[in-house]
Amino acid sequence: MNKSNVMELKKTLKITTEFMPSIDRICTCFVNGNKEKLISNTESYSSLGDEEQFKYIDILKAALSGTIDKKLLNLEFGSNEASIKAEGFMTEAYTEVFKSEEKRDELFDTIIENYIFDENYLIVAGHGVYDVPMKASDGAILEDETTTYEFMLVAICPVHSTKAGLTLDSDSGRMVSSRQVQIVQAPVHGFLYPAFNDRDTDLHSMLYFTKKPEDSHPELIEKLLGIPAPTSSVDQQHIFESIIAEVTDDKADFEVIKTLHENLKEMEETAQYNGEIKTLHKEEIKEILVSAGVKEEKLDDFEHIYERAGGNDDTEFKTGNLIELDKFAVKSSDVEIKIKPDRTNLVQQRKIDGRNCIVVALEGDVRLNGIQINAPASQL
Structure with missing residues (x-):
């Protein structure tokens, strides 16, 4: 999914006096630090109170926040047996979870078993249906022509306990003692399935949210998709920096780095203009180093330099993860x-x-x- 796809979907989650969000069902599961499932519920979104509706929407919208390829990861199912099985499970889950307690608990159990987290947390799963307006070739919205996008949006939120103390009782106008309260925090992980690619349903892809790119919880990704988790944006940058350090003997020339910045920025802007996500692999990394002015003799042993830095044949790099393209300092x-x-x-x-x-x-x-x-x- 690109930025435009994400923003369009987030707009369907707004609550106004004239517009209800695309979410129609909510499932929740409270899990303690011992991985015990204490509460598991399914509710109609419209049956919730106003404040609850706003809070749940805020949580779900937060699971669609962040920069593509850093906090929002586009993930595809693979062709191996485990991935095919995982895709089949997700294809069934995204609709049946909200109709069947058995399927709901199966999804929650899968997350709990494969999510390493030693604190209390809440899983919130929202079911939504968006009538996607079609667009003409010139981009104009065709109001009378729509397709249906049905989705499941899941957020995993830490739950922190407040300390007991004094609080204001507005009814009596007095300070009274308060008990410890469990407060749900903003989500730290989550996922959208199916993906909303090219404004359409993509059952072969998922959008995965991680609040901290360096802490994506790869064990959960691997279970949900049946494939190894991708290299994080932080690790991509570290690998790239290590390669540069070795091919320049830790003394990168100013013009080389400036040219790298300019070339990568141009690649990223071209990809965004075309609505694409630019992905680089080993040979393309070598090519951009050559084009930036790194001496070719320094790249004679590039295969081993690349491996020593932590890269492999499956490592994918996104242009926006290699150098901070939105600033030059x-x-x-x-x-x-x-x-x-x-x-x-x-x-x-x-x-x-x-x-x-x-x-x-x-x-x-x-x-x-x-x-x-x-x-x-x-x-x-």
Whole structure:
């Protein structure tokens, strides 16, 4: 799913005076730190009180939040036996869970058995139906033509206990003692199935949410999809940084890194414009290093360099995970210079009086601490 698909689906979860969200059923399961299932319920969404409706929608929307390929992972089922079995289970689950207590508990038990978490948590599963308006070739909405997208959105939320103490009793106007209360937190993991790819149902894919990219709980991913969890965005960046460190002897040239940034940013923008997700593999990583100016003799042993960094033939890299493309900052222990990502042409590295310097061309109105100054003409 791309950003546009996610945003369109999130809009269907809004609650207004004129619009009810696409969610029609809610299943919940409270699990303690010993992996014991204490409560398991199914309710009609419309039967809930107003405050409960808002809270559940906030939880489910949060499981669709974050950057694609960092917090929101597009995952596909594989062709191996375990993955085919997992896909069959999910295909049945996303509708039957909300009709059958047996299927509901089967899904919850699968999550509990394969989710390593030693605290209390709540599983919230919402069933939704979205009548997707069709679009003409020019992008215009065709209000009278729709397709149906039925989905299951699941959120896993830690539950924290408040401390007993004093609280205000508004009825009596007095401070009274309060008991310990279990408070449901924002979700830390979750998934959407089927995926909403190209504004249509994709039974072969899932969108997986992780609040922290470095903590995706791969054991749950592997059970849900029957395939190894993908390399996290954090690990992708670490592998890439390790490769750069080795091919540059830990002394990457400024122009090499600047060119890498520019090339990756261009790839990412092109992919976004085309509604695609740009994926790189081993040979493409080598190609972008060559195009950025890394000396070819440094890449003669690239196969082993790549493996030592932690990559393998199945490792996929997303352009947005390799370098922070939304900013361009040069930082030392005493100085930090920030440049608009699309104006890297203003920056050069130079040796001046024997010292390494970053030279920035100044254009237009120049201010120092808010005060306009007379900037000398650029020598770049």
